[in-house]
Amino acid sequence: MSVLSKILPPPTFLSMPCVGVDISDTSLKYVAFHPTRSAGVSRQLKQWGDIDIPSGIVQRGQILDISKLVAVLKEFKDKTKAEFVRVSLPEERAYLFETTVKQGTPIKEIRGLLEFRLEENVPIPSQDVFFDYLLIDSEENRNVQVSVAAYAKETIQQYYDACKEAGLHPVSFEVEAQAVARAVVPKNVSGATMLVDFGKTRTGIGIVHQDTLLYTSTIDIGGDALSQALRKVLGADVAEAELTNLKNTQGLIRGIDTTEVHDTLISTVSVIKDEIATRMQYWHVRNGNSEERRITSVLLSGGSANLKGLPAYLSESLGVPCLLANVWENSFPLDSIVPPINSRKSFGYATAIGLALKSDT
Numbered sequence: 001m002s003v004l005s006k007i008l009p010p011p012t013f014l015s016m017p018c019v020g021v022d023i024s025d026t027s028l029k030y031v032a033f034h035p036t037r038s039a040g041v042s043r044q045l046k047q048w049g050d051i052d053i054p055s056g057i058v059q060r061g062q063i064l065d066i067s068k069l070v071a072v073l074k075e076f077k078d079k080t081k082a083e084f085v086r087v088s089l090p091e092e093r094a095y096l097f098e099t100t101v102k103q104g105t106p107i108k109e110i111r112g113l114l115e116f117r118l119e120e121n122v123p124i125p126s127q128d129v130f131f132d133y134l135l136i137d138s139e140e141n142r143n144v145q146v147s148v149a150a151y152a153k154e155t156i157q158q159y160y161d162a163c164k165e166a167g168l169h170p171v172s173f174e175v176e177a178q179a180v181a182r183a184v185v186p187k188n189v190s191g192a193t194m195l196v197d198f199g200k201t202r203t204g205i206g207i208v209h210q211d212t213l214l215y216t217s218t219i220d221i222g223g224d225a226l227s228q229a230l231r232k233v234l235g236a237d238v239a240e241a242e243l244t245n246l247k248n249t250q251g252l253i254r255g256i257d258t259t260e261v262h263d264t265l266i267s268t269v270s271v272i273k274d275e276i277a278t279r280m281q282y283w284h285v286r287n288g289n290s291e292e293r294r295i296t297s298v299l300l301s302g303g304s305a306n307l308k309g310l311p312a313y314l315s316e317s318l319g320v321p322c323l324l325a326n327v328w329e330n331s332f333p334l335d336s337i338v339p340p341i342n343s344r345k346s347f348g349y350a351t352a353i354g355l356a357l358k359s360d361t
Protein backbone atom coordinates (compact mmCIF):
# COMPACT_ATOMS: atom_id res chain seq x y z
CA MET A 1 0.00 0.00 0.00
CA SER A 2 1.37 3.40 -0.80
CA VAL A 3 1.49 6.41 1.44
CA LEU A 4 -0.38 8.17 -1.29
CA SER A 5 -3.05 5.54 -1.78
CA LYS A 6 -5.58 7.94 -0.30
CA ILE A 7 -5.14 10.69 -2.85
CA LEU A 8 -4.32 8.79 -6.00
CA PRO A 9 -7.15 7.83 -8.33
CA PRO A 10 -7.92 4.10 -8.52
CA PRO A 11 -4.95 2.64 -10.34
CA THR A 12 -6.09 1.18 -13.63
CA PHE A 13 -2.57 1.35 -14.98
CA LEU A 14 -0.74 -0.88 -12.57
CA SER A 15 0.14 -3.45 -15.18
CA MET A 16 2.10 -0.75 -16.99
CA PRO A 17 5.86 -0.88 -16.58
CA CYS A 18 7.00 1.23 -13.66
CA VAL A 19 10.37 2.84 -13.16
CA GLY A 20 11.84 3.05 -9.65
CA VAL A 21 13.12 6.57 -8.99
CA ASP A 22 15.39 7.33 -6.04
CA ILE A 23 15.76 11.06 -5.46
CA SER A 24 18.56 12.00 -3.08
CA ASP A 25 20.08 15.39 -2.32
CA THR A 26 22.71 14.94 -5.02
CA SER A 27 21.39 12.46 -7.55
CA LEU A 28 18.39 10.85 -9.17
CA LYS A 29 18.85 7.13 -9.82
CA TYR A 30 16.45 4.99 -11.75
CA VAL A 31 15.91 1.32 -12.48
CA ALA A 32 13.29 -0.58 -14.47
CA PHE A 33 12.92 -4.30 -15.04
CA HIS A 34 11.07 -6.15 -17.70
CA PRO A 35 9.68 -9.62 -17.30
CA THR A 36 11.37 -12.53 -19.02
CA ARG A 37 11.01 -16.28 -18.80
CA SER A 38 14.41 -17.37 -19.93
CA ALA A 39 16.52 -19.83 -17.96
CA GLY A 40 14.63 -19.69 -14.68
CA VAL A 41 15.02 -15.93 -14.48
CA SER A 42 11.83 -13.90 -14.11
CA ARG A 43 13.10 -10.41 -14.87
CA GLN A 44 15.86 -8.54 -16.59
CA LEU A 45 17.18 -5.07 -16.15
CA LYS A 46 15.58 -2.84 -18.74
CA GLN A 47 16.74 0.67 -17.87
CA TRP A 48 19.03 2.21 -15.31
CA GLY A 49 21.05 5.34 -14.82
CA ASP A 50 21.66 8.39 -12.73
CA ILE A 51 21.39 12.12 -13.16
CA ASP A 52 23.22 14.60 -10.96
CA ILE A 53 21.13 16.97 -8.90
CA PRO A 54 23.00 20.25 -8.38
CA SER A 55 23.32 21.27 -4.75
CA GLY A 56 20.69 23.50 -3.17
CA ILE A 57 17.69 21.86 -4.91
CA VAL A 58 16.98 19.13 -2.35
CA GLN A 59 18.40 19.40 1.13
CA ARG A 60 18.05 16.63 3.66
CA GLY A 61 15.12 15.37 1.67
CA GLN A 62 13.35 18.70 1.59
CA ILE A 63 12.71 20.21 -1.81
CA LEU A 64 14.05 23.75 -1.77
CA ASP A 65 13.71 24.53 -5.47
CA ILE A 66 10.82 22.69 -7.03
CA SER A 67 11.24 24.09 -10.55
CA LYS A 68 14.85 22.93 -10.73
CA LEU A 69 13.83 19.48 -9.50
CA VAL A 70 11.14 19.43 -12.20
CA ALA A 71 13.90 20.13 -14.75
CA VAL A 72 15.85 17.10 -13.48
CA LEU A 73 12.71 14.94 -13.62
CA LYS A 74 12.04 16.15 -17.18
CA GLU A 75 15.55 15.18 -18.17
CA PHE A 76 14.85 11.76 -16.69
CA LYS A 77 11.59 11.51 -18.64
CA ASP A 78 13.28 12.53 -21.89
CA LYS A 79 15.98 9.91 -21.39
CA THR A 80 13.75 7.02 -20.38
CA LYS A 81 10.34 7.85 -21.89
CA ALA A 82 8.98 6.76 -18.50
CA GLU A 83 5.38 7.51 -17.61
CA PHE A 84 4.73 5.64 -14.38
CA VAL A 85 7.14 5.91 -11.52
CA ARG A 86 7.57 4.63 -7.99
CA VAL A 87 9.37 7.22 -5.94
CA SER A 88 11.26 6.96 -2.66
CA LEU A 89 10.74 9.47 0.11
CA PRO A 90 13.59 10.63 2.33
CA GLU A 91 13.79 8.80 5.65
CA GLU A 92 14.88 12.10 7.23
CA ARG A 93 11.25 13.20 6.88
CA ALA A 94 9.55 9.95 7.90
CA TYR A 95 7.83 9.23 11.21
CA LEU A 96 7.61 5.55 11.99
CA PHE A 97 5.87 4.02 14.94
CA GLU A 98 4.36 0.76 16.07
CA THR A 99 1.07 0.31 17.78
CA THR A 100 -1.52 -2.42 18.31
CA VAL A 101 -5.16 -2.91 17.48
CA LYS A 102 -7.46 -5.57 18.94
CA GLN A 103 -7.52 -8.91 17.15
CA GLY A 104 -10.60 -9.03 14.92
CA THR A 105 -10.84 -5.26 14.35
CA PRO A 106 -12.55 -4.86 10.95
CA ILE A 107 -10.09 -3.65 8.31
CA LYS A 108 -12.24 -0.64 7.49
CA GLU A 109 -12.01 0.58 11.06
CA ILE A 110 -8.26 0.35 11.40
CA ARG A 111 -7.39 3.56 9.58
CA GLY A 112 -9.79 5.55 11.73
CA LEU A 113 -8.31 4.07 14.90
CA LEU A 114 -4.79 4.87 13.77
CA GLU A 115 -5.70 8.47 13.05
CA PHE A 116 -6.21 8.91 16.79
CA ARG A 117 -2.77 7.48 17.51
CA LEU A 118 -0.98 9.93 15.23
CA GLU A 119 -1.14 12.74 17.72
CA GLU A 120 0.96 10.98 20.34
CA ASN A 121 3.50 9.64 17.83
CA VAL A 122 4.00 12.32 15.20
CA PRO A 123 5.01 15.88 16.09
CA ILE A 124 2.78 17.54 13.51
CA PRO A 125 -0.99 18.11 13.66
CA SER A 126 -2.73 14.95 12.43
CA GLN A 127 -4.73 16.80 9.79
CA ASP A 128 -1.41 17.65 8.11
CA VAL A 129 -0.22 14.05 7.97
CA PHE A 130 -0.44 11.29 5.36
CA PHE A 131 0.13 7.84 6.69
CA ASP A 132 0.27 4.27 5.65
CA TYR A 133 0.21 1.11 7.72
CA LEU A 134 1.06 -2.55 7.60
CA LEU A 135 -0.36 -5.28 9.80
CA ILE A 136 2.38 -7.41 11.24
CA ASP A 137 1.61 -11.09 11.73
CA SER A 138 1.29 -11.87 15.39
CA GLU A 139 0.45 -15.41 16.33
CA GLU A 140 -1.97 -16.17 19.12
CA ASN A 141 -1.72 -12.65 20.33
CA ARG A 142 -4.80 -10.84 21.46
CA ASN A 143 -3.55 -7.72 19.77
CA VAL A 144 -2.41 -7.22 16.22
CA GLN A 145 0.81 -5.32 15.81
CA VAL A 146 0.64 -2.45 13.29
CA SER A 147 3.52 -0.52 11.83
CA VAL A 148 2.75 3.02 10.70
CA ALA A 149 4.78 5.27 8.38
CA ALA A 150 3.76 8.93 8.32
CA TYR A 151 4.88 12.03 6.45
CA ALA A 152 3.84 15.64 6.50
CA LYS A 153 1.31 16.08 3.68
CA GLU A 154 3.43 18.93 2.43
CA THR A 155 6.47 16.70 1.92
CA ILE A 156 4.60 14.18 -0.18
CA GLN A 157 2.66 16.85 -2.03
CA GLN A 158 5.92 18.51 -3.14
CA TYR A 159 7.31 15.27 -4.56
CA TYR A 160 3.93 14.50 -6.14
CA ASP A 161 3.64 17.96 -7.72
CA ALA A 162 7.22 17.84 -9.03
CA CYS A 163 6.52 14.51 -10.74
CA LYS A 164 3.23 15.66 -12.22
CA GLU A 165 4.77 18.85 -13.52
CA ALA A 166 7.43 16.80 -15.27
CA GLY A 167 4.71 14.70 -16.93
CA LEU A 168 5.25 11.65 -14.70
CA HIS A 169 2.58 9.69 -12.85
CA PRO A 170 3.69 8.56 -9.42
CA VAL A 171 2.09 5.20 -8.66
CA SER A 172 3.49 4.90 -5.16
CA PHE A 173 5.76 6.57 -2.66
CA GLU A 174 7.64 4.80 0.07
CA VAL A 175 10.33 5.30 2.66
CA GLU A 176 13.70 4.64 1.04
CA ALA A 177 14.85 2.06 3.58
CA GLN A 178 11.73 0.00 2.88
CA ALA A 179 12.74 -0.09 -0.79
CA VAL A 180 16.32 -1.04 0.13
CA ALA A 181 14.90 -3.88 2.26
CA ARG A 182 12.88 -5.23 -0.67
CA ALA A 183 16.01 -5.33 -2.80
CA VAL A 184 18.59 -6.74 -0.41
CA VAL A 185 17.14 -8.63 2.57
CA PRO A 186 17.24 -12.38 1.82
CA LYS A 187 14.04 -14.35 2.28
CA ASN A 188 13.60 -16.23 5.55
CA VAL A 189 16.25 -14.50 7.63
CA SER A 190 15.79 -14.91 11.34
CA GLY A 191 15.72 -11.96 13.71
CA ALA A 192 15.94 -8.37 12.51
CA THR A 193 18.22 -6.90 9.86
CA MET A 194 19.83 -3.49 10.11
CA LEU A 195 20.32 -1.68 6.81
CA VAL A 196 23.06 0.90 6.58
CA ASP A 197 22.95 2.97 3.39
CA PHE A 198 26.24 4.85 3.31
CA GLY A 199 25.74 7.47 0.61
CA LYS A 200 27.37 10.70 -0.39
CA THR A 201 25.97 13.16 2.09
CA ARG A 202 24.31 10.96 4.70
CA THR A 203 24.02 7.48 6.09
CA GLY A 204 20.52 6.06 6.28
CA ILE A 205 19.73 3.48 8.92
CA GLY A 206 16.76 1.13 8.76
CA ILE A 207 15.73 -1.83 10.88
CA VAL A 208 13.59 -4.45 9.22
CA HIS A 209 11.79 -7.37 10.77
CA GLN A 210 9.80 -9.82 8.64
CA ASP A 211 10.06 -7.59 5.56
CA THR A 212 8.63 -4.60 7.40
CA LEU A 213 10.59 -1.45 8.13
CA LEU A 214 10.10 -0.68 11.82
CA TYR A 215 12.73 1.92 12.54
CA THR A 216 14.60 4.51 10.55
CA SER A 217 17.08 7.22 11.30
CA THR A 218 19.69 9.30 9.50
CA ILE A 219 23.28 10.13 10.34
CA ASP A 220 24.46 13.32 8.65
CA ILE A 221 27.77 11.88 7.53
CA GLY A 222 28.47 10.31 4.15
CA GLY A 223 31.30 9.72 1.69
CA ASP A 224 31.76 13.47 1.19
CA ALA A 225 32.86 13.78 4.81
CA LEU A 226 35.55 11.14 4.19
CA SER A 227 36.79 13.10 1.16
CA GLN A 228 36.89 16.32 3.17
CA ALA A 229 38.90 14.66 5.93
CA LEU A 230 41.36 13.24 3.40
CA ARG A 231 41.79 16.61 1.71
CA LYS A 232 42.82 18.12 5.04
CA VAL A 233 45.83 15.83 5.21
CA LEU A 234 46.59 15.22 1.53
CA GLY A 235 45.95 18.68 0.13
CA ALA A 236 42.89 20.62 -0.95
CA ASP A 237 43.46 20.06 -4.66
CA VAL A 238 43.45 16.27 -4.77
CA ALA A 239 40.88 15.13 -7.35
CA GLU A 240 37.74 13.39 -6.14
CA ALA A 241 38.48 10.36 -8.35
CA GLU A 242 41.81 9.93 -6.62
CA LEU A 243 40.18 10.11 -3.21
CA THR A 244 37.57 7.54 -4.26
CA ASN A 245 40.40 5.30 -5.36
CA LEU A 246 42.16 5.72 -2.02
CA LYS A 247 38.99 5.00 -0.10
CA ASN A 248 38.18 1.91 -2.13
CA THR A 249 41.64 0.35 -2.41
CA GLN A 250 43.35 1.41 0.82
CA GLY A 251 40.50 2.53 3.00
CA LEU A 252 40.57 1.25 6.55
CA ILE A 253 43.50 -1.07 5.95
CA ARG A 254 46.55 0.10 7.89
CA GLY A 255 49.36 1.06 5.48
CA ILE A 256 52.87 -0.32 5.93
CA ASP A 257 54.81 2.91 5.36
CA THR A 258 52.25 5.36 6.64
CA THR A 259 48.95 5.04 8.44
CA GLU A 260 47.80 8.53 7.46
CA VAL A 261 44.92 7.47 5.20
CA HIS A 262 43.79 4.80 7.62
CA ASP A 263 43.89 7.13 10.63
CA THR A 264 42.07 9.91 8.84
CA LEU A 265 39.29 7.68 7.59
CA ILE A 266 38.92 5.87 10.91
CA SER A 267 38.34 9.10 12.79
CA THR A 268 35.28 9.82 10.63
CA VAL A 269 34.05 6.24 10.28
CA SER A 270 34.28 5.67 14.02
CA VAL A 271 31.72 8.45 14.53
CA ILE A 272 29.33 6.59 12.21
CA LYS A 273 30.10 3.33 14.02
CA ASP A 274 29.25 4.91 17.38
CA GLU A 275 25.99 6.28 16.00
CA ILE A 276 25.09 2.85 14.63
CA ALA A 277 25.92 1.22 17.97
CA THR A 278 23.69 3.68 19.85
CA ARG A 279 20.76 2.94 17.53
CA MET A 280 21.30 -0.78 17.81
CA GLN A 281 21.26 -0.59 21.56
CA TYR A 282 18.16 1.58 21.51
CA TRP A 283 16.40 -0.94 19.29
CA HIS A 284 17.24 -3.86 21.55
CA VAL A 285 16.13 -2.04 24.68
CA ARG A 286 12.94 -0.80 23.03
CA ASN A 287 12.08 -4.38 22.17
CA GLY A 288 12.79 -5.66 25.67
CA ASN A 289 15.83 -7.52 24.34
CA SER A 290 13.50 -9.88 22.51
CA GLU A 291 15.37 -12.73 20.78
CA GLU A 292 12.88 -12.61 17.93
CA ARG A 293 13.79 -9.00 17.18
CA ARG A 294 17.51 -9.16 17.84
CA ILE A 295 19.61 -7.74 15.01
CA THR A 296 21.33 -10.72 13.45
CA SER A 297 23.08 -8.95 10.61
CA VAL A 298 23.88 -5.55 9.17
CA LEU A 299 23.71 -5.10 5.39
CA LEU A 300 25.71 -2.28 3.87
CA SER A 301 24.63 -0.44 0.73
CA GLY A 302 25.27 2.99 -0.81
CA GLY A 303 28.28 3.97 -2.89
CA SER A 304 30.42 4.62 0.19
CA ALA A 305 30.02 1.00 1.28
CA ASN A 306 32.89 0.44 -1.18
CA LEU A 307 35.24 1.73 1.51
CA LYS A 308 37.87 -0.98 1.82
CA GLY A 309 37.78 -2.82 5.14
CA LEU A 310 34.43 -1.38 6.22
CA PRO A 311 32.56 -4.69 6.73
CA ALA A 312 35.37 -6.12 8.86
CA TYR A 313 35.77 -2.93 10.90
CA LEU A 314 32.03 -2.71 11.64
CA SER A 315 31.66 -6.44 12.33
CA GLU A 316 34.43 -6.30 14.85
CA SER A 317 33.31 -3.17 16.65
CA LEU A 318 29.57 -3.88 16.63
CA GLY A 319 29.80 -7.58 17.37
CA VAL A 320 27.27 -8.44 14.66
CA PRO A 321 28.11 -9.72 11.17
CA CYS A 322 28.23 -6.70 8.81
CA LEU A 323 28.19 -7.62 5.14
CA LEU A 324 28.06 -5.85 1.83
CA ALA A 325 24.50 -6.19 0.55
CA ASN A 326 23.80 -8.06 -2.65
CA VAL A 327 21.66 -5.40 -4.29
CA TRP A 328 20.32 -8.04 -6.76
CA GLU A 329 19.40 -10.50 -3.99
CA ASN A 330 15.68 -10.44 -4.78
CA SER A 331 15.94 -9.55 -8.48
CA PHE A 332 17.73 -12.48 -10.09
CA PRO A 333 20.40 -15.04 -9.29
CA LEU A 334 23.84 -13.70 -10.09
CA ASP A 335 24.95 -17.05 -11.46
CA SER A 336 22.42 -16.71 -14.31
CA ILE A 337 22.67 -12.99 -15.06
CA VAL A 338 25.58 -10.61 -15.14
CA PRO A 339 24.04 -7.20 -14.45
CA PRO A 340 25.36 -4.35 -16.60
CA ILE A 341 25.91 -2.07 -13.59
CA ASN A 342 29.36 -2.80 -12.21
CA SER A 343 29.52 -4.13 -8.70
CA ARG A 344 30.99 -0.99 -7.09
CA LYS A 345 28.47 1.31 -8.68
CA SER A 346 25.58 -1.02 -7.94
CA PHE A 347 25.66 -0.40 -4.16
CA GLY A 348 24.19 3.04 -4.76
CA TYR A 349 21.27 1.51 -6.68
CA ALA A 350 19.70 -0.50 -3.85
CA THR A 351 16.83 1.95 -3.32
CA ALA A 352 15.97 2.29 -7.02
CA ILE A 353 16.11 -1.50 -7.45
CA GLY A 354 13.77 -2.04 -4.49
CA LEU A 355 11.29 0.48 -5.89
CA ALA A 356 11.36 -1.21 -9.29
CA LEU A 357 10.71 -4.59 -7.63
CA LYS A 358 7.56 -3.39 -5.93
CA SER A 359 4.29 -4.75 -7.21
CA ASP A 360 0.82 -4.08 -5.97
CA THR A 361 -0.30 -7.64 -5.76
Ligand SMILES: Nc1ncnc2c1ncn2[C@@H]1O[C@H](COP(=O)(O)OP(=O)(O)OP(=O)(O)O)[C@@H](O)[C@H]1O
Pocket residue numbers: 024025026027198199200201202203222223224244248301302303304305306344345347348349
Ligand atom coordinates in the same frame (compact mmCIF):
# COMPACT_ATOMS: atom_id res chain seq x y z
N1 LIG B 1 32.77 3.01 -7.56
C1 LIG B 1 31.96 3.94 -7.06
N2 LIG B 1 30.91 4.36 -7.78
C2 LIG B 1 30.09 5.31 -7.27
N3 LIG B 1 30.24 5.90 -6.07
C3 LIG B 1 31.28 5.52 -5.32
C4 LIG B 1 32.18 4.51 -5.78
N4 LIG B 1 33.08 4.34 -4.83
C5 LIG B 1 32.80 5.19 -3.85
N5 LIG B 1 31.72 5.90 -4.10
C6 LIG B 1 31.19 6.96 -3.25
O1 LIG B 1 29.83 6.73 -2.96
C7 LIG B 1 29.16 7.98 -2.76
C8 LIG B 1 27.88 7.96 -3.56
O2 LIG B 1 27.03 7.02 -2.98
P1 LIG B 1 25.49 6.93 -3.36
O3 LIG B 1 25.34 6.81 -4.82
O4 LIG B 1 24.90 5.85 -2.52
O5 LIG B 1 25.00 8.36 -2.83
P2 LIG B 1 23.66 9.15 -3.12
O6 LIG B 1 22.53 8.20 -3.08
O7 LIG B 1 23.81 9.98 -4.36
O8 LIG B 1 23.64 10.18 -1.92
P3 LIG B 1 22.86 10.16 -0.52
O9 LIG B 1 22.22 8.81 -0.38
O10 LIG B 1 23.93 10.43 0.46
O11 LIG B 1 21.89 11.27 -0.56
C9 LIG B 1 30.11 9.07 -3.16
O12 LIG B 1 30.64 9.68 -2.00
C10 LIG B 1 31.20 8.31 -3.92
O13 LIG B 1 32.45 8.91 -3.77
Ligand SMILES: [Mg+2]
Pocket residue numbers: 024197199200302348351
Ligand atom coordinates in the same frame (compact mmCIF):
# COMPACT_ATOMS: atom_id res chain seq x y z
MG1 LIG C 1 21.21 7.24 -1.78
